[in-house]
Amino acid sequence: MDELRRDLSAQQAAREKLIAEAEHQQQLLEVNEEEAEKIRQIIVGETQRSVRNQRLREWGFFLAGLALSVPLNILADRLGG
Template sequence: MSNDSDASSGHPASPLSKYGRRLLQGLYKAATLSAIALTVATTYTLIDRIPAPAINPLSPVWILTGALLSMPYVALGVLDRLRRGRDRRRLDAAADEPGKRLNDRIRAVSDAFTEAATLMNELQRDLKAQQAARETLLTEAQRQQKLLEVDKEQAEKIREILIGETKATIRAERRQQLLFFALGLVASVPIGVLVNWIS
C-alpha cells in the first residue's frame, strides 16, 4: 500500500485530500511563523519604549512575559508532535502487508470457531447429563408409582382383612353374648326353683 492511503478504510486517499492536507500544513506553518514574527515585533516595540536603565532581562516581569509569550508555541509544538505521531501510526498500520492482516483475521475467526466448538461440546455434555438425570428421575417416578399401586392393592387387601376380622369378631362377640344370655336364662330357672324350694 502507498503512504497516501486511509488507514482506517484501506482505500487510497483522493488527490483532493492529499492536497488538502498539504494546504493545511502550509497554513499551519504560516500561522506559526506569523505568530512568532508578531511576538518578536511586539516585544521589540515594548523594549524600545522602555527607557534603557529600566530594562532588566532577569526581572520577574520579563521572565513571566517571556513564559506567557512562549506558552502558545510550546502547546502548538506538543500538538504538532502528537499529530505527527498519530499520522506515523496510521501510515505504519497502512503499510502492513494485507496478507498479514488477513492471516490475523483468519486466526481470530479460527480461534472464535474453536472456542465455539469447545462451548458446544460442553453444552452437549451438560445436556446429556441433564437427560440422564431426567431419565433416572422418570424411572424412579415410575417405580414409585408402581409401589404406590402395589401399596394401594395391599392396603385394600389389608382393609378387607381387617373389616372381615372385625365382622368376625363382632359376630363372635354376639354369639358369646347370646350364649351367656342363654346360659344365664337356663341357669336362672333351676336357681329360681331351688330358691323357691328352699324358702
C-alpha cells in the same frame, strides 16, 4: 460447542433417570395401595368376626343364666314353701 452437547447429554441422561425413578415410585405406590386395601379387608373381616363372636357369647351367657335361673327358682320355691 462440544461442551454444550455434553451438558445437554448429561441433562438428558439425568432427566431420563428421574423419569425412570418416578415410574418406579409410581409402581411402588400402586403396590402399597393394593397391600393397604388387602390389609383393610382383613381388618374389617376380623372386626366383623369379633363382633359376631361377642354377640354369640352374650347370647350364650343370657341363655345359660336363663336355663339356670328357672330350676333354681323352682328349687327355692320348694324349699321355702
